[in-house]
Amino acid sequence: DAAVSVVSVQRGELLFANRSYRLWFGANPDAHAQLTGGQVMPDEIIDGDEAVDDFGGLPAHSLTNAGSDTREVFMDTVQKWFDVRARYVQWTDGNLAQMLIATDITARRQAEEAAARQAEKSQFTSRLITMGEMASTVAHELNQPLAAISNYCSGMISRVQNGNIDNEQLVSALEKTSRQAQRAGQIIHRIRQFVKRSEPQRQPARVRDITDAVLELAVFEMKRRRVTLNTMVANRLPQLMADPILIEQVLLNLLKNAAEAIDSAQMPMSRRLIDLKVQQRVTEDQGPVVEFTVSDGGPGMKEEMLARLFEAFHSTKAEGLGIGLSLCRSIIESHHGRIKAENIYNGPNVVGCRFTFTLPIETDAGSQPDPTDSAIPPSNDLLADNP
Known part of the structure; x- marks a missing residue:
């Protein structure tokens, strides 16, 4: 199903085009040039190179055996993406020609773009889920220091009302309450860092x-x-x-x-x-x-x-x-x-x-x-x- 075409390097003439090429582009050699990015003349040819002899004969062996060039091109005329491979060959008349194979990859590119859009949506959803997890986790973990603060305060109130607590004991209980409040702040900080998937603060x-x-x-x-x-x-x-x-x-x-x-x-x-x-x-x-x-x-x-x-x-x-x-x-x-x-x-x-x-x-x-x-x-x- 790929479009195959051969163009003369010397004359820019379309020497061969298969059914798929003609169906998409007709007998127009310009489509060949667009697919190759306008690169028909090989870069390896140097003026005065006797091995080429004005494109009249077989070019140097290293030129014909060069690896194929691969690129992806979007053609506005047919609204399709093509995977394009091109290389230089010796045509039947002995002249240098460029052969091109353009494979329709529109469905693959559309699937990739859809997957990219879906991945972006998934990342957004993941961030929302993470925010929910963080809120639930903070509520879960803060219960412990907050319960301790509540117990310390209730104990101090009860003992003050009964008149059986001295200043030293009151200061000790207040210090413990302060430590739990600091702990609550540390938990919030640690949870935020943890949700960000950062390393623990070892x-x-x-x-x-x-x-x-x-x-x-x-x-x-x-x-x-x-x-x-x-x-x-x-x-x-x-x-x-x-x-x-x-x-x-x-x-x-x-x-x-x-x-x-x-x-x-x-x-x-x-x-x-x-x-x-x-x-x-x-x-x-x-x-x-x-x-x-x-x-x-x-x-x-x-x-x-x-x-x-x-x-x-x-x-x-x-x-x-x-x-x-x-x-x-x-x-x-x-x-x-x-x-x-x-x-x-x-x-x-x-x-x-x-x-x-x-x-x-x-x-x-x-x-x-x-x-x-x-x-x-x-x-x-x-x-x-x-x-």
Whole structure:
């Protein structure tokens, strides 16, 4: 279906045209010149070249064997796009001629343009979706520091009204409230950076600092849900190159989800327990890592839920947005870590659920053990008191 034409280089005469060429362009050699961009005379011909002999005979061997020239041309006369290939040949009379093959690619170009328009629309839609995700994520993550601020303020008001708080205790509570307000601002900043798909703001971070900040916030949720949290942090863990705010978000979200699962299932007191364990391990795929494990005594999850647990907008809660665990996975993977969930079994019976995430240990100076870090023994200080 391609248009094929041959034009004499010396005379500009149309020597041959197939049916497709004549159908589109008639017997007009000008269309041949337009398709080739007006380039009929070979650039390689130099005045006085004896090998050419005024185009009367076969040109130099290097000229006839030159590779074909390829270009895409739009012809207004027929409103079509053509893929054009041209090369120089020896015609039957021994003179130099240019052969052209023009393939109609209009359908392909239209499809490419349609795909480009669709891609532009998809990018616009993606930006709208991202804005929605950012709004949902900010609302989800800000609940934690805002709840802490509310609890601190309620506690201070209650103790001031009862007259059993001194200035030192009041200042301490106000400082904690201020830190949570700063944390809320940091979360907004981090989420904005995260939605932009920028790298986390990694810095040397102590594991103890991360766990202490999380436990300070988790105590409110544990008491409200009447759940006991036991913690075990290994001794002399190396520092992590991580964004501590993001890692705190992940750990606090896992603890909060575990407490909610236990409370929602109305588990007996013997199973209203959560264990947080942090230790150093060596894995086959990541090498040395710091492993965070959150185990609960809740009802566990169905296997089909476990398979989709970290998908965006998939939630196990009736009122859930499906943002929390999806964001957790994104945060951990952006730190080149891994996260997984599994049920805990006692024989054939499910007796809880375990979430585990790992963060790789950098080999530079930042991975040296923290000399001030010591083990946190199993603790029952976050007791299941009534709120």
